[in-house]
Amino acid sequence: MRRLFGLLLLAGAFALGANTAQAHPHVWITASSELIYAPDGSISGVRHAWTFDDMFSTYALQGIETKTKGVYTREELASLAQTNVESLKEFGFFTFARADGKKEKFQEPVDYFLEYKDAALTLHFILPLKTPVKPKQLAVEVFDPAFFIDFKYADKNPIRLVGAPAACQMKFQRPNDGTANAQKLGEQNFMNGENSNFGMMFANKVTVDCP
C-alpha cells in the first residue's frame, strides 16, 4: 500500500511538475509602446497603446451605453477603461522590465483611456516605474505567459524612445525572430529551468543600451 501511494505521489508530482501550456490565444492585441525618459536621462515609464481585435473589441463593448449607436466617446468608455487597467494589474500589465538584469516594478497606470475607431478599441495607458532607473541596459518584454492574449507589435513604429539620451541604442525583437528565441532560451529559460514558460516564446523584447 505504502509503495503504491508513493508511486501515485510520484506520478502526480511529475504530472504537476512537468508542463507545457498549449493554449491558443483568444485575444489579439496590436501594440505600440513608448519608453519615456526624464530630462536627466533616466527611464520613468512605459506608455502603451493596445488595439484589440475585432471580436474582443465587440465583446468588451457589450452593454456599454452610448448616445449615438456605434459611436463611443472617451467619456462613455471611461468606466470600461478603468475596469481594463484594474484587471490588468493582476497580470502585471503583461509588461516585464529589467534594468541591468534586475526586475523593475511598475506603479498604478496613469492617463488611461479607451478610444474606439474602425470597429476596434485601443487602450492607452502609462505605466510609471516605481523608481526611475538609469541602467546601462534596459530590457522590456511584453507578452502573456499563458498565451491567452497574443501581442503583436505594430509594423510601423512599434517602439519609440521619448526623450532618450542620444547615445542610447534601441533593439527590438519580435517573437518570430529566431535569434530572439535562442537568446531568451540561453539567457533565462535554459539556465533557470524556466523553459516551461510557454508564453515566453511569444515575447516581444525591447532592449536599450545606454553607454
Added chain:
Amino acid sequence: MKPASHSSLARGLAVCVAAAFAMLMLDGIIHALMAQNPFGAPRPSGAEPQAGIVGWLLAKQSEFYREMSSTIRAAKSDGAAVWTLLAISFAYGIFHAAGPGHGKAVIASYLVANQETARRGIVLSFASALMQSLVAVVIVGVSAWLLNATAKTMCSAEKVIEIASYALIAAFGARLVWTKGGGFIRALQAPRPLPAMALAAAAHHDHAGHGHDHSHVHAHVAHHDHEHRHDDHGHDHGHVHDEHCGHSHGPAPSELAGPGGWQRGFGAIFAVGIRPCSGAILVLVFALAQGLFWAGIAATFVMGLGTAITVATIAVVAVSAKDLARRLSGTKEGGGALFMRGVEFGAAGLVLLFGVGLLFGYLAAERVTCF
C-alpha cells in the same frame, strides 16, 4: 499482503508510472526540440514559434478562430457565408479538442477508473459537449441579449461557474477515490492465488502497463497543461485555457451504469458540461452585436459537435486500452484483479488531483481573463 502479489502490483504500477514518465519526458523533449531548440543554436529565421504537430494544431486553431469574426461580418450581407461559418466552427471544434493538453485528463482517468463500454463514453462525450454549448448560449442569451449586461458582468458569471465546475470535478474525484479505494482494498484483502499463478499474472503486467499508457498519458499531459501556471516564472497569471471546450471532463461511462445510473450519469455530465468555452462566448457576443445571434448559436453547437467527436475518439481509445490491459492481466482473481483495481484507484486519484488542482489553481490565479 503476500510478497508475490505485492511485487506484481508494484511492478505493474511501476510500469505505468515509467510509461507515463517516459511519455512526459518525450513530450518535453519534443517540445524543447520542436519549439525552442535547447542548445541555443539560432533557429531558422522566420520560423514559426511552434513547429511540429503541436504548432500546427495551434496555428490551425488560431486561424479558424480568427476567421470566425470576419465570416460573421460577411454573413450580414451574404447568407452563404453562414455555411462557411459553420464549416469553420466545426473544424475549430475538432482541432480545439485535438490539441494536446486541453484537459482530457479527466475523461481518460474516468474511463480508466470505471469498467465501461466505449459506447457510454461516446454518449457522455456528446452529452457534455451539448451541455457546454447550451450553457454558453444561455449565458449570452440571458445576460447580453435579455439584460444587456456588460462584458464585466458576463465575465464574473463565467468565473463563478468556473469555480463551481472545478469544485464539482473535485467532489466527483473524491467520490471516485472513495468507491475505487474500497474496491482496491477489498482486492488487497482477497485470498491470494498460488504463487505460481501470481507470477504468471505478474509476467503479464508489463503488457498491461503498456495497455494503459494511453490513458495515463492523456491524463498527465492535460495535468501539466493545467498546472503549468504554478511554475510560470512566478507570474501568477492564469487564463482560460478552454480545456473545457474540449469536453475535458468527460464523465465516467459507468456513471450511467446500474440502477439509478442515468441519474448519476447526468450528474457527471453536469459537473463537466457546466463550464462553457470562453471562445464560444466571444463568438456569441460578437454575433449578437452583428444582429446575427442565431448564426452564433448555430456556430456554437457545431463547434460542440466537433469537440465531441474528438473527445469521443479519445474516450474509445482509453476504453480500448483498458480492455486490453484487463485481458492481458489475465485472471479475474488474484494479482490480475488486484492490478486492475490498483489502476482504477490510481485513475480515480487523478480525477481528484485534477479537480483540486483546477480549484486551487483558480484560487491562486484567476483563470477567466476579464479586462
